[in-house]
Amino acid sequence: MHPIYFPKYTAFAKLFCNFIGYQNKNQMINKTVDNVQVALNDLKDGMTCMVGGFGLCGIPENIINEMVRKNVQGITCISNNAGVDDFGLGLLLKQKQIKTMIASYVGENAEFERQMLSGEMEVILTPQGTLAEKCRAAQHGIPGVYLKAGYGTEAAEGKETREFDGKHYVLEMAYKADFSFVKAWKGDTAGNLIFKGTARNFNAPMAGAAKITVAEVEELVPAGELDPNQIHIPGIFVQRIFQGERYEKRIEQKTVRQKN
Amino acid sequence: MLSKEQIAQRIAKELQNGYYVNLGIGIPTLIANYVPEGLEVEFQSENGILGMGPFPYEGEEDADLINAGKQTITALPGAAFFDSAMSFGMIRGQHVDLTVLGAMEVDQNGDIASWKIPGKLVKGMGGAMDLVSSAENIIVAMMHTNKHGDSKILKKCTLPLTGVNCITKVVTNLCVLNLENGKFRLLERAPGVSIDEIISATEAELIVEGDIPEMEF
Numbered sequence: 513m514h515p516i517y518f519p520k521y522t523a524f525a526k527l528f529c530n531f532i533g534y535q536n537k538n539q540m541i542n543k544t545v546d547n548v549q550v551a552l553n554d555l556k557d558g559m560t561c562m563v564g565g566f567g568l569c570g571i572p573e574n575i576i577n578e579m580v581r582k583n584v585q586g587i588t589c590i591s592n593n594a595g596v597d598d599f600g601l602g603l604l605l606k607q608k609q610i611k612t613m614i615a616s617y618v619g620e621n622a623e624f625e626r627q628m629l630s631g632e633m634e635v636i637l638t639p640q641g642t643l644a645e646k647c648r649a650a651q652h653g654i655p656g657v658y659l660k661a662g663y664g665t666e667a668a669e670g671k672e673t674r675e676f677d678g679k680h681y682v683l684e685m686a687y688k689a690d691f692s693f694v695k696a697w698k699g700d701t702a703g704n705l706i707f708k709g710t711a712r713n714f715n716a717p718m719a720g721a722a723k724i725t726v727a728e729v730e731e732l733v734p735a736g737e738l739d740p741n742q743i744h745i746p747g748i749f750v751q752r753i754f755q756g757e758r759y760e761k762r763i764e765q766k767t768v769r770q771k772n
Numbered sequence: 773m774l775s776k777e778q779i780a781q782r783i784a785k786e787l788q789n790g791y792y793v794n795l796g797i798g799i800p801t802l803i804a805n806y807v808p809e810g811l812e813v814e815f816q817s818e819n820g821i822l823g824m825g826p827f828p829y830e831g832e833e834d835a836d837l838i839n840a841g842k843q844t845i846t847a848l849p850g851a852a853f854f855d856s857a858m859s860f861g862m863i864r865g866q867h868v869d870l871t872v873l874g875a876m877e878v879d880q881n882g883d884i885a886s887w888k889i890p891g892k893l894v895k896g897m898g899g900a901m902d903l904v905s906s907a908e909n910i911i912v913a914m915m916h917t918n919k920h921g922d923s924k925i926l927k928k929c930t931l932p933l934t935g936v937n938c939i940t941k942v943v944t945n946l947c948v949l950n951l952e953n954g955k956f957r958l959l960e961r962a963p964g965v966s967i968d969e970i971i972s973a974t975e976a977e978l979i980v981e982g983d984i985p986e987m988e989f
Contacts, residue, residue, distance in 0.1 A: 566819045566856065567842040569835060592856070617896035625893055637894065640818065641860030641902030648857040660864070660905035664883075664936035667901060697836070709836035709853055710820045716855035744855075761835035767843040768830045 540702035540735040543753045548578040551726045551752045555691060557584050558611075562647060562687065562718040563591040563601060564694040567619075567764045570711030571600050572695040574728045574756040579604055588612040590687055592643060592714050594624050599762050608632065614687075616640035639667055642684050644714060649686035650721035651749065656685040692722035695756070696745070699729035700738050703747030712744060720749025728756040774945040774962045774987075779913050781806045781989050783872055783943050786911060787813050794818065794863065794903060796873030797841045799913040803872060816868055818859050818899045823851030840899065860899070864906045871907040873900060875914050875939075877929045880954050880976045884912065884939050885931035897934060904935035916944035916973050923975035925949065925956065946970050948987065955979050960987045 545551045552575065555561075561579075565571030576595075579587070580603045589610050595601035596619075604610050605623050612634040618624050627633040638646070639661040649657050658681035662668040672683040694715040697708035705727055707715060719725050732755035774782065780802035787793065787807060794816045795801050804826075807813055815824040817839040824839060825846035833844035847853075854862075862868055877885040884904055887897040904910060917923055925942065942949040947970050948960040957979040958970060963986045971978060 566840075567838065569819070569838050569842070615896060617898040619895055637896045639897055639901035640856070640899035641863060641906075644856035644860050659902075661902040663905060665901060665933045667897065707853075707855075709834060709847070710817075710838055711836040712853055712855045713820050714856050717857040763833060763835050763844060764838070764842040765844065766833055767827045767845075768833060769827045771829050 541747070542701050542735075543703035543747060543750055544701050544732065545752045545754050547754055548574045548728065548756070551575070551728075551754055552578050552582065555579070555582065555584055558586040559584070559690040560588040560590065560688065560722075562689045562692040562714075562722055563589060564692075564713065564715030564718050565591065565593070565600070566710065566713035567593050568596065568600050568762050569764075570695055570707070570713055570715050571595070572693045572726075572728050572756075573600075573759055573761075574754075575693045575695075575726060576600060576603060579609065580607060583607060583609065585609055586611040588614070590614045590643070590647070590689060592616050592640060594618045594621055596764065597621055597623060599760070605633075612636065614638055614643070616643050637667070642667075644717050646684055646687045647714065647717040647721045650688065651717055651719065654686055656683050658682065659684050687721065689722035690724065692718045692720070692725040694719050694725065694727050696727055696729045698731045698733065698738060699727055699750075699753050700733050700735045700747070701753070702735040703727065703750030703753050704735070704738055704743045705729065705745040705747075705750065706738060706742055707744050716745055719745045724751045725749055726752045728754055730756060730759060773965060777802055778962075778989070779943055779945060782948070782987055783911055783913055784808065785989070786870070786941075787811055788869075789813075791869040792816055792822065792867065793870045793872070794868050794907075796871075796900070796903075798874040800872040800874060801841070816859070816862070817845070818856070818863065818903070820854050820856060820859050821845075821847060821851060822854075823848045825851070860902050863899075863902055866906060866908055868907060870909045870911065871903050872911045872913055873903060875912045875924070875934075876918075877924050877926055877931050878912055878914070878939055878942055879926045879929045880951065880956060881928065882937040882939050882951055883929045884934045885929040886934045888932040890932065900934050904938045907938075910939050910941070912939050912942045914942065914944055916946040916970075923973055925974045925976045927976050946973060949978075952979065957981075958984050960985055962987055
């Protein structure tokens with residue numbers, strides 16, 4: 513709108529902005545919760561939860577421990593992996609809290625194998641890039657995406673397919689989850705997140721991909737202390753944030769080379 | 773017959789200057805050890821790094837820095853980290869120039885089976901289905917036969933598939949094969965391996981024309 517046509521409106525807007533500018537001391541929305549118990553207080557039996565991380569790298573340790581403590585049952589879990597026997601999502605498996613596991617690779621986990629073979633737990637194996645994209649679609653409000661992965665394999669069984677430019681694609685729907693649990697290296701009270709190294713993995717596309725996203729961070733700082741240029745996930749995708757405690761950050765496969 | 777290291781060494785000759793390369797677990801991982809001197813090549817690991825370096829020195833390992841095999845790694849100067857959605861975006865968008873992965877079976881339709889044996893514990897496909905369906909340039913690194921001596925180069929795969937009509941080149945402990953119009957063309961023999969040996973170890977249809985040179989390293 514050109515101001516010349518709306519002189520009165522412009523004058524009013526100017527006044528209004530000045531007023532707001534004066535009143536508003538640039539307060540960012542505070543997403544902090546006191547602790548993990550508060551963050552998960554409305555997590556209930558039967559809910560669907562996205563859990564970030566790749567292997568044990570970047571998993572939300574505090575949140576997983578709280579899920580174990582609360583002993584919520586019948587959880588549908590969307591996570592690239594399923595932890596190991598005594599760490600990560602393996603702890604939920606041990607208590608038989610997971611009803612359905614959606615993952616790309618479940619590795620070597622004896623309890624997982626037992627529950628899968630006995631039929632106690634449903635397992636939906638999904639190609640890794642498809643899993644990431646189904647999260648990203650949910651994060652971005654896209655109902656579904658056409659992906660090549662899995663075409664002609666059992667991963668595409670029962671799914672709609674379509675041909676574009678002579679190539680075959682599978683329609684993959686965005687996930688619908690109640691909670692998304694992510695872990696970042698640094699975060700601020702406004703919910704902005706920064707990841708470190710390869711721990712960004714599924715944490716980034718899962719942030720904002722569920723009704724409620726809870727982020728735990730190694731270091732929580734007041735809004736304004738993180739460089740806005742360096743933010744990986746803007747706070748709009750995060751509803752609750754807290755500083756985690758006692759990170760173990762276990763390494764699954766320690767591989768080293770010798771000096772000399 | 774080639775060792776696993778020699779298969780990796782032969783595949784390393786396929787690397788070209790400026791290539792972004794994704795290496796699967798097993799034999800493909802070894803290729804990083806044989807990059808020809810002076811070649812500018814970056815390795816991508818689908819969990820979120822370009823510019824993957826060697827394993828760290830003892831005591832310098834970082835839980836936040838791993839490859840897709842969950843091994844601790846290092847990042848070379850100029851490396852970049854990214855999330856899983858972007859990582860598969862670069863794979864799907866064909867920004868990665870070469871993908872090398874292992875297989876249980878391949879066939880002359882270009883199909884590959886690499887993730888599941890019925891009756892045995894299934895661990896999952898990981899990123900293999902995404903990689904084989906998206907990449908234009910795929911090399912399969914595998915042993916020519918299984919431990920019972922049966923051919924893994926087939927007319928039709930018997931195991932559950934990872935992808936259809938997607939592979940072109942296969943490097944085994946016996947030879948280099950290229951898929952052309954529904955048949956494998958024999959391009960090179962491993963040193964000391966005869967054409968007859970290759971034919972008898974291969975169930976798929978083979979095109980054998982002219983002199984088949986021995987591989988050079």
